[in-house]
Amino acid sequence: MAAATATAMANLPSGLGICTTAPEIFYLPELIFGGLVWILVASTHVEPENPQGWVMFVSVFCFVMTFLWLIIFVSGAHKNKGGFATADVVYHLLAALFYLSASVPLATVTLDMKNSTTVSIVDRFRYYQIDIAAVVFSYIATLFYFVHCILSAFRWKSF
Template sequence: MGHLPTGCGICTTIPDILYLPELIFGGLVWILVACTYVAPANPQAWVMAVSLFCFIVTFVWVIVFACGTHYNKSSWAAADFVYHFVATVFYLSASVLLAYITLALGTVGWSQIYKLDIAAVVFSFVTTLLYFIHTILSAFRWRSF
């Protein structure tokens, strides 16, 4: 865990193996929120912004590691930790907000939109957990440099 992976190593090393589930679950949050009705007073725009931001940056991060342009430096390990910490905080705030909005709109009944919102909440908290685990493991890797 004391080195940064290159190439296909991102699919076999810890914590980098978490990139794929982060992309999958983050993409599901993005898609599910995009499929729901967003009223002007509804703050799901923050959830959408966080999920899109994290999806795009995580994808770029995977490409950087896969291409090997990071040269195994300590500053990249620190940047990896900082990014995942910021993503965890953003996703936690978005998950709590999405859960609150889903509960507030849940008084209407079990409509299709409400079911999509529930799925988005679940996937949002799973994504938050993945980013949190990745943050902890990235901190260990950074400290071992």
């Protein structure tokens, strides 16, 4: 069993190898689109607070965790310990589910923003446009995390 684990860890890329392998190549788009969601939601009028707060939590949490996961893979720290292939699948599945659970309320809040009367018509239109961009980027981030999860699961099952 130890030999199988050592072989599995040897198949996981490290260093600049993560820029050329299928699942790891998604780290950069995940960071970019997750960061855009974070920035766009933070720059709008937060109403109602609860769904927007969840979107902020998901985008910040996934951004930080993906960055840490990227650092672990680049540094090669995953080579010394077992279970990183499984953890990769679990994390990206969790991130995809989190982003999906944040994207749907964000889209609902954006649709409801058209009828809001708490801000002026000019600000409402500007916030509406920013929120539309956040919704699109949120669904794109969901897609990247989901594809990363699927490719990581294929790699995990091949061990």
